[in-house]
Amino acid sequence: MPLSAQPRRGTHNLCHRSEEWGALIQKITRRGVIAAAGPLIARPALAQAAPIVMKIGTATINDSQHQWMRLFAETVQARSNGAIKVELYPTSQLGSIPRMIEGTQFNSIQAFVGPPEFLSGVDSRFELLGAPGVFTDISHAHRAMHVPEFHRAFLDIGLGKGLRGIGLFINAPTCFNTRNRIDRLADFEGRKIRVLASPVQTEQLRRLKATAVPMSLGEVLPALQQGTIDGVMSAMPVLTALRFYDAAKFLVETNQAAVTVVTVVSKIWYDGLPPALRTVVDEAGRKADDDVFPWALDFIAQQRKVWTEAGGTITSLPPEDQARLVELMRPIGQEVTARRRDQATLYEAMLRAAAATRG
Known part of the structure; x- marks a missing residue:
């Protein structure tokens, strides 16, 4: 995403605490929710005396995640007649990614925007959209993600853990940025x-016979500069925004998977809204998904130009190597999801959506 990854320890802790969070959320009584949301429920829909504040956080700025937030805010504030005031907090102003996710679960903030893989500690199914070899390109991924059966199922993954999905969109295809050129x-x-x-x-x-090194996005550029790591698997907009071309100028576009983004809101907050305002939030999320996609396509093209003008190089694998890459990667999703029935069910729904929208 700006696909920032948090420190391994943070992700590890998030995984181990997800069950604890789920149990705590389930203990919140109906009386407690109504008490917390009373001021919201008591006000007439779309005619609030004072606006309901909705804080949305993300780790990046001036990219598709941030643009989605802008589009969403414009629609919500217009259609709610100012009843909801959306406040945008890019660049992790509301805390690290694990802290923003936790804050959204417990309604200290109202929404988080970021790659669904960061939510895999809440539920491992969130990582399925990153499975390689499923989509032919990002336009295909966009169509498939919005097939109603799969779209709603994916957005509902976090309901039992205090998170309701309202947005699902594409950032960019995957690529590798390395200190030394990758030709084969x-x-x-x-x-x-x-x-x-x-x-x-x-x-x-x-499968590429390389070593995977999970680390925080903030640690990646220094690690490249120092030679601690040889490269990063990411997306073009992240790499240009953080000027990675200064430390590693070689980029190979492999496109084996789509880098996606999900927006989740606090279920506590959402359930406390009057029905008319819930509809506004849901419709604004769907509209922002549609509106941000052409913006993201243009942004990717702009960032490719930025990369090369800054001295970076962009290459592709030879056709036979690209075909071999996809062949190696394609079984990963099915193999990973075979361990759990709920994962396998959602992955199969994604494959059906991909098959229905191919071409």
Whole structure:
């Protein structure tokens, strides 16, 4: 995403605390929710004496995640007649990614926007959209993600843990940025590559005979500069925004997966809204999904130009190596999800959506 990954320890803690959070959320009584939301429920829909504040946080700025927030805020504030005041907090102003997720669960903030892989500690199904070899390109991914059966099922993953999905959109295709040029598939062997801390991503590096290194986004550029790592699997907009071309100018576009973004809101907050305002929030999320996609496509093209003008290079693998890459990667999603029935069910729904929208 700006696909920032948090420290391994933070992600680890998030995984271990997810059950605890779920139990705590389930203990919140109906009386408690109504008491907390009383001022919201008591006011007539769309005619609030004072606006309901909605704080939305993300880790990035001036990219598709931030643009989605802007589009969403404009629609919500217009359609609610000012009843909801949306406040945007990019660049982790509301805390680290694990803290923003936790804050959204417990309604200290109202929404988080970021790659769904960061929510895999809440529920491992959130990482499924990053499975490689499912989509032919990001336009195909956009169509498939919005097939109603899959779209609603994915957005509902976090309901039992205090999170309701309202947005799902594309950031960019995957690529690799490295200190030394990658010309062939064999060049990945032995390289240390930063990834997000999810089995779907770490397994991709294992199949390339490389070492997966999960780490915080803030640590990546210094690690590249110092040679602690050899590269990063990410997306073009993240790499240009943080000027990665100063430390590692070589970029190879592999496009084996789509880098996606999900927006989740606090279920406590959402359930406390009057029905008319819940509809406004849901419709604004869907509209922002549609509106941000063409913006993201233009942004990717702009960032490719930024990269090359700054002295970076962009290459692709030879066709036979690209075909071999996809062949190696395609089984990962099914193998990872086979361990749990709920994962397998959602992954199969994604495959059906992909098949229905291909071409």
